[in-house]
Amino acid sequence: MKSMRTLLTIMWAATVIMLSIPTFAQDAAAPAAPVAAPEATTAAPADAAAPAEAAPADAAAAPAAPALNSGDTAWMLTSTLLVLMMTIPGLALFYGGMVRKKNVLATVMQSFAITCLVTVLWMIAGYSMAFTEGNPYVGGLSRAFLNGMGPGEFSPLAGTIPESVFMTFQMTFAIITPALITGAFADRMKFSAMMLFMTAWSLLVYSPICHAVWGPGGLIGGWGVLDFAGGTVVHINAGVAGLVCALVLGKRVGYGTEPLPPHNLVYSVIGAALLWVGWFGFNAGSAVAANGTAGMAMAVTQIATAAAGLSWMFTEWMLKGKPSVLGIISGAVAGLVAITPAAGFVDPMGGLIIGIVAGIACYIGATALKHALGYDDSLDAFGVHGVGGIVGAILTGVFAREAISGAATKTGLIEGNSAQVVTQLYGIGATIVYCAVVTFIILKVVDLIVGLRVDPDVEREGLDINLHGEVVN
Amino acid sequence: MKSMRTLLTIMWAATVIMLSIPTFAQDAAAPAAPVAAPEATTAAPADAAAPAEAAPADAAAAPAAPALNSGDTAWMLTSTLLVLMMTIPGLALFYGGMVRKKNVLATVMQSFAITCLVTVLWMIAGYSMAFTEGNPYVGGLSRAFLNGMGPGEFSPLAGTIPESVFMTFQMTFAIITPALITGAFADRMKFSAMMLFMTAWSLLVYSPICHAVWGPGGLIGGWGVLDFAGGTVVHINAGVAGLVCALVLGKRVGYGTEPLPPHNLVYSVIGAALLWVGWFGFNAGSAVAANGTAGMAMAVTQIATAAAGLSWMFTEWMLKGKPSVLGIISGAVAGLVAITPAAGFVDPMGGLIIGIVAGIACYIGATALKHALGYDDSLDAFGVHGVGGIVGAILTGVFAREAISGAATKTGLIEGNSAQVVTQLYGIGATIVYCAVVTFIILKVVDLIVGLRVDPDVEREGLDINLHGEVVN
Amino acid sequence: MKSMRTLLTIMWAATVIMLSIPTFAQDAAAPAAPVAAPEATTAAPADAAAPAEAAPADAAAAPAAPALNSGDTAWMLTSTLLVLMMTIPGLALFYGGMVRKKNVLATVMQSFAITCLVTVLWMIAGYSMAFTEGNPYVGGLSRAFLNGMGPGEFSPLAGTIPESVFMTFQMTFAIITPALITGAFADRMKFSAMMLFMTAWSLLVYSPICHAVWGPGGLIGGWGVLDFAGGTVVHINAGVAGLVCALVLGKRVGYGTEPLPPHNLVYSVIGAALLWVGWFGFNAGSAVAANGTAGMAMAVTQIATAAAGLSWMFTEWMLKGKPSVLGIISGAVAGLVAITPAAGFVDPMGGLIIGIVAGIACYIGATALKHALGYDDSLDAFGVHGVGGIVGAILTGVFAREAISGAATKTGLIEGNSAQVVTQLYGIGATIVYCAVVTFIILKVVDLIVGLRVDPDVEREGLDINLHGEVVN
Amino acid sequence: MKKIEAIIRPFKLDDVKKALNDIGVQGLTVLEVKGFGRQKGHTELYRGAEYVVDLVPKVKIDVVVDDAQVEPAIEAIRKAAQSGKIGDGKIFVSDISDVVRIRTGERGASAV
Amino acid sequence: MKKIEAIIRPFKLDDVKKALNDIGVQGLTVLEVKGFGRQKGHTELYRGAEYVVDLVPKVKIDVVVDDAQVEPAIEAIRKAAQSGKIGDGKIFVSDISDVVRIRTGERGASAV
Amino acid sequence: MKKIEAIIRPFKLDDVKKALNDIGVQGLTVLEVKGFGRQKGHTELYRGAEYVVDLVPKVKIDVVVDDAQVEPAIEAIRKAAQSGKIGDGKIFVSDISDVVRIRTGERGASAV
Numbered sequence A, B, C: 001m002k003s004m005r006t007l008l009t010i011m012w013a014a015t016v017i018m019l020s021i022p023t024f025a026q027d028a029a030a031p032a033a034p035v036a037a038p039e040a041t042t043a044a045p046a047d048a049a050a051p052a053e054a055a056p057a058d059a060a061a062a063p064a065a066p067a068l069n070s071g072d073t074a075w076m077l078t079s080t081l082l083v084l085m086m087t088i089p090g091l092a093l094f095y096g097g098m099v100r101k102k103n104v105l106a107t108v109m110q111s112f113a114i115t116c117l118v119t120v121l122w123m124i125a126g127y128s129m130a131f132t133e134g135n136p137y138v139g140g141l142s143r144a145f146l147n148g149m150g151p152g153e154f155s156p157l158a159g160t161i162p163e164s165v166f167m168t169f170q171m172t173f174a175i176i177t178p179a180l181i182t183g184a185f186a187d188r189m190k191f192s193a194m195m196l197f198m199t200a201w202s203l204l205v206y207s208p209i210c211h212a213v214w215g216p217g218g219l220i221g222g223w224g225v226l227d228f229a230g231g232t233v234v235h236i237n238a239g240v241a242g243l244v245c246a247l248v249l250g251k252r253v254g255y256g257t258e259p260l261p262p263h264n265l266v267y268s269v270i271g272a273a274l275l276w277v278g279w280f281g282f283n284a285g286s287a288v289a290a291n292g293t294a295g296m297a298m299a300v301t302q303i304a305t306a307a308a309g310l311s312w313m314f315t316e317w318m319l320k321g322k323p324s325v326l327g328i329i330s331g332a333v334a335g336l337v338a339i340t341p342a343a344g345f346v347d348p349m350g351g352l353i354i355g356i357v358a359g360i361a362c363y364i365g366a367t368a369l370k371h372a373l374g375y376d377d378s379l380d381a382f383g384v385h386g387v388g389g390i391v392g393a394i395l396t397g398v399f400a401r402e403a404i405s406g407a408a409t410k411t412g413l414i415e416g417n418s419a420q421v422v423t424q425l426y427g428i429g430a431t432i433v434y435c436a437v438v439t440f441i442i443l444k445v446v447d448l449i450v451g452l453r454v455d456p457d458v459e460r461e462g463l464d465i466n467l468h469g470e471v472v473n
Numbered sequence D, E, F: 001m002k003k004i005e006a007i008i009r010p011f012k013l014d015d016v017k018k019a020l021n022d023i024g025v026q027g028l029t030v031l032e033v034k035g036f037g038r039q040k041g042h043t044e045l046y047r048g049a050e051y052v053v054d055l056v057p058k059v060k061i062d063v064v065v066d067d068a069q070v071e072p073a074i075e076a077i078r079k080a081a082q083s084g085k086i087g088d089g090k091i092f093v094s095d096i097s098d099v100v101r102i103r104t105g106e107r108g109a110s111a112v
């Protein structure tokens, strides 16, 4: 009860503080940023100049005069709910099946509660901080509380669909990113601490990074970093935050001494499958149109995912003697992660190679790397999303092709543009540093307020009964 | 075997009787209804005059000359399957996880069998009774057996999509409504009785109310009641029918003396998540177009749902000391229910408030109200759908705004139109009275024919093995 | 380890051999086939001349000048992911719930691994072998490795959507077909053998039959066989292959002496529901447009499915005394199968009758027929997909109507075109013979290389722990 | 001390627990089991095939009591669990030579 | 009367049940257990990590029989459950001092 | 020979298993049970209603040992399972009159 009241007070205070930060940042940082139309460089918000448009009526050539395209809108409405489906029930089940039975409800609860929490935060301030004009680091507050949003509004970032759809589509990205982090601290974090942490993280880490990469005048987007659907914003960001969480919270009771096997991989298979299906909303939806770019994004996503599933499976089969179910689904997710930044830029061969590499790299990330460094990333949030995101971001700089991206500036090493790989590394580096530092600070503050970890007895007996008063029979 | 044969006979007789009723009603009631284009007042079937249409090619300005819009059609095909997904597997799992293990198959069976049953009934007569010209109470039989429906047909109610899509979209609403009722009598109704009851209820309650609210010349729609996506037709209707069922069937064996906890809330979380995802088809689909109205409906649906999930969770956390998984998902469903009539009419702030109120009101509905009145609404069909539907219908009359609804006549108390709240109360009242009376009569008749409840021994041992000869291991 | 290495070698060799076969076949068979535009006769790839197109801008009247239609593209992107969802998690769960608990992971693993495997095979050669110009039996290699596919490419078979979308849509059909076969040999096949078998089967059976029915200049399509969405290509093909597998592998240990009941029909219900929902992508998606044909396909699919669910359920209820959950869901799947070839050609009454007949026929297929002939088709891949596919193919020839199909040549017995039934029988016969022979040969070869069946001890103890090193707790 | 093992119908568990409580029994252990006895199992359906499941779900209750409490406990269980139909179950009694309470280390009758 | 507790391989349950039936045993109770013995557990995989699960799934059968039936019952179980490999299981025999049939209230040998 | 039945907290299973192993116990059988004792059950929530679940999940370990090993085994279990809080569990000891190793047919003490 007491921690409850503390929690509510803190959440309110945090929101107020967050809301004032952008304004401050705006004053402080605005002069530093002479940026040139980053939205022409990063594809997610608006890839309006897609080359495949055979019917000119379908392309929003002049974003100045927004015109609703019902086909694009139909696809983006669909994409939005697909990305929501990735988190609930997709990710909830993917993670829920991997924990022990006594923690399954607490695990699915995290994804569900984050979905509710971030929806409200995004409405209050997150969307405005990410996607309105501001400075290179964060947007303004002109759309706080979605002020002024109505059926006739369009965003300059998405000319052929209503702004309400663009806002909700981006909301689903803001939801899944913190939900991915929960894999790193599964089985041991307090629910109240998690809610506080996620409130702060969403506003202080996600919205700024999202703005910097995709927002108008954003810093990282301005560098020319290629991130089609969120390799940096979503996966590296979540993976690194997960790593910091795993380090700060410490290992699970029993880690290393007793086996902590998944209790029901059927749930994880359902989860992985829904992640795969929903990811078409994520990647092909990031074309913000129902066109050839969306089609290619879908095709290469499918190929990379399958290739990564097979490459993890065969690696494990060769090294351990058996192809595991958890292996192939982890590989598939690794492939989905790695193809995310590349989806609208690479051709099928590029997708195939990215998939194969991602499957092997994430296998190493979730086994050798984790054991070598000795942290307990329970469900491999960093091992899969961090490692996969980094691999994907770099390989995007390698395999981007003009024939697919439709822009001479969006090409990779393979077409002679070796500078792109360096640009990608800048983007990765900036994200890692900012995310790691701020995540660490938030965790420390939350630890002071309510404490991060549950009691060892609670951890042993299970979070379901202790935190939520419920069990699965 | 015997009850089986009786059942078949009854179903056949019922169908024949049903089919003759509309004709009778038509003769009897037709003169009573001078109605003026109710479909301009209620938005679900055709919100053709949405204000956001920047591209005139996308709007069906003149419904007289129907023109296929492929984007609208794409979205409505998608919406249709989303609403189907809400019932199976969505609702089936939401309910299935909440019962005891011995009844889980019988519970999911109810949703599945209703899906099959109502599909056939809707084809035979339901659609025609709801959506063709008739009198203010019920439509005619011109589309019985979907007579004359082909790829080139359009409904005057949905000018830019094929009538086949409109018919199937509405069919999914006709499916989920009776399926919602099953929550009220879970764990104790005979399967044969349920099939009989649902046959009659679908034709005698659902189709007439659907016609009265959304059909051409419908009585309640003619009053100017605002019901964007089915708060009245679906949720109040199902909730009230559930309450009557709970009262007539009586309490479960063991209710009040032994705990009857949910056996696997993981299923319920999957169910709630799929209800949420599918509800975009329900609410945004009720724009019957891929446009700005659909976009706003999606956005406010998302916000209200999240707010209600949080408000139920925090209420419970404060009052009981723990935030439960069942609490947050029940809250989310309550929010979905309450925003349903309002989705195309209110702005984001309206959605937020409706969500918060709905979460708290339904918490009370499923706890204090139920215990005070002493009925056993097993899975809170009335507590969530009835209460949430009424709250939503009233608040639609409060928060409707011209800027969102696009019509000066569709505004609420907040813009000075206090009469709308009264109109909403008329709609609620009419639905409650008609539904309660006819539901009661049907139950009594079914009880005479096959008996409503299973034997106490069957109830104790479990419905799965006794009614369906199957168990979950 | 050893079988692993063998497997890899074989898979590589198989791929190389497969890749050379089409060229060979091309030389050998080309002169035999004077074909006239079969794509005008079979509807799946391009039903461009649908009669319902009120807005000419939405129809691709002249495939010579492909023009992107964003609405059609939106629907086909959606349809593609729906068909993927049918396999994972749909079919995986449908089958997974029916096996014993010790085999559930191995069962879902099969669907997941096939999804990965066939994706890569389709990219390498399958798509090209099925859908590019070649001879009447198989296509060429011009699109091997998806050579030349980019955002601006269109296929002559699907004029209004990008070729990338058409390719991925067809890929999902190529995935689900082999996945369906696994039901026949569930609980007893080696995973390595399955991977080898499926590699060969996909390239040697699926792609050729797909080409023959739907490909440019295909043999069976040229005969005028009507197969709207894959009754022949997918269901008869998979069902017959399943029957051959069941015969070659032999019965499960314990079959006939101990009960082998489904361990968790909740999974099967989720699976069946997702199959149903996803099937709209399959059937309505096979219109390759968001138009009236798609709408009618959706409507009749819904009706036939429901009718078949009820007809199986009532049959069982009458004969065995109880309506089982497995019964109604099996019936629904049977209805989906049977309506598949007919979806764009029959009216609602036709759909209703096809559904009723399919439910009863497949009930017999899964009971009397199986027991009479004495094979152990574990999960009734043949009993449902084979029988349902054959029933559907024949009834398509009976109930096709010009008012729905939009072509005077696409009518059935009911409109006096009794020849169509004979044509359908030719198509069925050709598919059965080719599929049975080649499937048998592949099985024998795989048996020689790695052996088809697991050890009896492994079978008794469970495939999960032995093949994949994992169990469900 | 004696151990009483009672195999009963699952839905009688609450009644039996209450009856034992009423006569002062302080602890018991419950196991989910499957039983095979005179009671014939159910017929289940599988795609139109019927088969008999002869193992019926039952609940087993283990109670260790002082010798003096044996008869009252048996009586309490019998009354609470009886329905008069086949399948009501059985009670088995056997000797316990020692009891240890883990928390305190107490032994013998006082540890029960 | 004696209680025979047999811990066997799960897939031998049907054979053992049949063997006991054949010698006239009228009732038995089955429990799902996990066993640890000479048989080494399986190796399971978890994201590339292998670990040994030393508790192997077993089935425990409890049968209470007349003293005269003890040896035939042991023999029947042994034959039906034997595969000759490590992990075949154990049989434990102990005394039962009383039996009650709940339905009728009968006691002693006639209640078995 | 004696049978030791120990009812312990589930998360103490690994410790107890190790402790028994250390004193040379070669086999044991584990059952998931629910217990009712002095320890009060949890309060669970159901749509705003609270109710007490008085059956707490426990693990039961059955070990059959030579008479000489009884005391060491009890001691090992007690030490490993003790937390000092209510709900630590109980140990029951009873006689076993015979043991059969199914694989070999050996009987008596050598079969343990």
Ligand SMILES: Nc1ncnc2c1ncn2[C@@H]1O[C@H](COP(=O)(O)OP(=O)(O)O)[C@@H](O)[C@H]1O
Pocket (backbone or CB within 6 Å): D007, D034, D035, D036, D037, D038, D039, D056, D058, D085, D086, D087, D088, D089, D090, E026, E027, E028, E029, E030, E062, E063, E064, E065, E101, E102, E103, E112
């Ligand atoms: N000899 C026995 N040994 C062990 N368990 C038994 C024995 N006889 C009966 N049981 C158990 O008691 C349960 C009820 O027995 P049953 O014979 O069906 O009851 P009734 O006493 O009504 O004839 C059985 O399901 C089984 O679990």
Ligand SMILES: Nc1ncnc2c1ncn2[C@@H]1O[C@H](COP(=O)(O)OP(=O)(O)O)[C@@H](O)[C@H]1O
Pocket (backbone or CB within 6 Å): E007, E034, E035, E036, E037, E038, E039, E056, E058, E085, E086, E087, E088, E089, E090, F026, F027, F028, F029, F030, F062, F063, F064, F065, F101, F102, F103, F112
């Ligand atoms: N001393 C014991 N006490 C209780 N259970 C035992 C004992 N020894 C063996 N078991 C049970 O018997 C099963 C089989 O024992 P195991 O030693 O593996 O067989 P084997 O007789 O072939 O050596 C074990 O898994 C365990 O459940």
Ligand SMILES: Nc1ncnc2c1ncn2[C@@H]1O[C@H](COP(=O)(O)OP(=O)(O)O)[C@@H](O)[C@H]1O
Pocket (backbone or CB within 6 Å): D026, D027, D028, D029, D030, D062, D063, D064, D065, D101, D102, D103, D112, F007, F034, F035, F036, F037, F038, F039, F056, F058, F085, F086, F087, F088, F089, F090
């Ligand atoms: N008389 C008994 N008969 C059978 N089982 C018992 C008995 N007493 C206790 N138990 C078992 O032991 C467990 C722990 O007992 P409890 O009384 O809560 O511990 P404590 O020794 O700390 O008082 C119970 O949950 C129950 O399973």
